[in-house]
Amino acid sequence: MDPIVALMQQVLDDVEDDDSGAPASYIPELAEAEPDHLAFAVVGPRGQIRSVGDDEVAFTIQSISKPFVLAHVLSEIGLDAVMQRVGTEPSGEPFNAISLEENTGRPANPMVNAGAIATTGLVAGADVDERTETILRTLSAFAGRDLRVDESVYRSESSTGDRNRALGHLMRSYGVVDAPVELALETYFRQCSILVTVRDLAVMASTLAFGGMNPLTGDRVVEERVARNVLSIMSSCGMYDFSGEWLLRVGLPAKSGVSGGVLAVAPSQFGVAAFSPRLDRHGNSVRGQAIVATLSERMGMHLLEPHESISQPIVDISETDDGRVIRLSGELGFAAAERVLAVLRDLAVVLPDGSVIHLDARELARTHPAALVALRTELDALPMRISYVE
Ligand code: GLN
Secondary structure, three states: OOHHHHHHHHHHHHHHOOOOOEOOOOOHHHHOOOOOOOEEEEEOOOOOEEEEEOOOOOEEOHHHHHHHHHHHHHHHHOHHHHHOOOOOOOOOOOOOOOOOOOOOOOOOOOOOHHHHHHHHOOOOOOOHHHHHHHHHHHHHHHHOOOOOEOHHHHHHHHHOOHHHHHHHHHHHHHOOOOOOHHHHHHHHHHHHOEEEOHHHHHHHHHHHHOOOEOOOOOOEOOOHHHHHHHHHHHHHHOOHHHHHHHHHHOOOOEEEOOOOEEEEEEOOOEEEEEEOOOEOOOOOEHHHHHHHHHHHHHHOOOOOOOOHHHHOOEEEEEEEOOEEEEEEEEEEOHHHHHHHHHHHHHHHHHOOOOOEEEEEEEEEEEEOHHHHHHHHHHHHHOOOEEEEEO
8 A cells, every 4th residue: 555545544543433523503404414424635746646535525615615715816906905805813713703803894814704705705707607607717726627516505505694694794884895795695605515525625735735836737726925825824814713723733724614624735745635524613623633633743744843955955066077066956045055055165175276166056946036145145255166057
């Protein structure tokens, strides 16, 4: 068995027996979910999907749609215009709280219902169908396949969505929502009713993990900056009023939904998704969270752990007939530039003045401009003749 799949199966076995929590009951269709479903998927840089458990079961995406609709409106109108309508602070309140910023009426962030409704209200289109089409196109690009709406969950949500409608009316009274309330709300209910599997969610997560590039299709879905903005907001707000503790214990940007999905992102490493319908009191999947937390711990994925590769680019030194060649690969960030300079300074001590050194940077995957400026400035001060090839 593939060692990663074996590790995933082990994680699944470890959480399987926990039957605490209960499926969401406020949307009648969701209350009928099979509570024992359990699935887990990861997608790495080459776009290979690995999954275990009930990985073919389709469920509605619910709140996990929020970061992707946010990504769409950020791409269309930019961060500042979005932030005029919705904040970026963790609310510390339940996902469906009736709570808006004093005076402005802005919701706290785009991950709680109010903020998501305001965000969805920014999607362009003449009617619900056109807006839903745009959202489906965006989410499908993230997932790498064509997604569709579950009509019966949509009707169930719409027929019981008065609290969300109330939020819509309140925000429209402040001008936070321009669109007619029914237009924004029906689009939001349809967006929440898009069907996905845990494998789709893992691909969607991986597209955020790799800076907006879908590793399955190779398509650029959003700009790197948009992916970064979305991940920042997921880090502070993605798990509702558990977001702070989640960041502390698990350390990955994540998003949950009331049908039991959880998606998490290890930047530049993996997109992860889990599915199990029983929820805790915050509305987050009990076993879904346990799966991601266990994976993060076992694979050392906490964001705030030291990651040596950032400060240690790969430096390969070889002797050739026309001097020494230093090949750099990996990532040249600020700390890495410092390390390359240290290698050069050590060489300067042992080599005669005027020695020739070729610094070959062609294999660097990523170079940060400030690191390059620092490196170049210092190169000029060294007593060797350094040629820089990029
Ligand atoms: N459709 C759900 C709602 O608006 C989404 C909430 C969630 O997944 N937390 O109530």
